[in-house]
Amino acid sequence: MGTRLDDLAAIEGAVWQALEDAVRVKGAASAQWRVAVLATRDGDEADARSVVLREIDSATRTLLIYTDARSAKLAQIAAHPQGMLVLWSEALGWQLRLRVQLQAGTDGLALASRWARIQLTPAAHDYLSPLPPGSPLAAPRPERGSRAHFAVLTARVVSVDWLELHADGHRRARFDAGGRRWLTP
Secondary structure, three states, X not given: OOOOOOOHHHHHHHHHHHHHHHHHOXXXXXXXXXXXXXXXXXXXXXXXXXXXXXXXXXXXXXXXXXXXXXXXXXXXXHHOOEEEEEEEEOOOOEEEEEEEEEEXXXXXXXXXXXXXXXXXXXXXXXXXXXXXXXXXXOOOOOOOOOOOOEEEEEEEEEEEEEEEOOOOOOXXXXXXXXXXXXXXX
């Protein structure tokens, strides 16, 4: 983005457009946002990992993430469905902290159609392993299992904390059910 935006509604719109571009447009300024850090709660401790954003729907304020149905994060989300996604774009100079409500889907037509699109790609290997994520291995890659362990996480965005790092001064804003407002960076 060449020109700095000063209107909060325009900034919020640009954030959602950049999120959509991150998953749809190769080489987009927001392309780094395709890989985000997802933080969840594991009992009394925080747990964070990188995830790949697969789909963005700005109209419903949802993001989709593919995962292994046996991963520890699914148990964490079942117990505490709140999470935080953190994204950074060097090209934009923007950091996003997205407070999200998480829900895991392990069956249904929407999941089946997404699996049909990736089942013959290298990405499918992650969900065909006979071992759950984090299991010890004797070799770098386990044999493929006969059944998929594919799941989709739906992250419904509750609030967006936008931070712009800029030579002319840093700016911060929040967008949530309470409206749009500037914050101290």
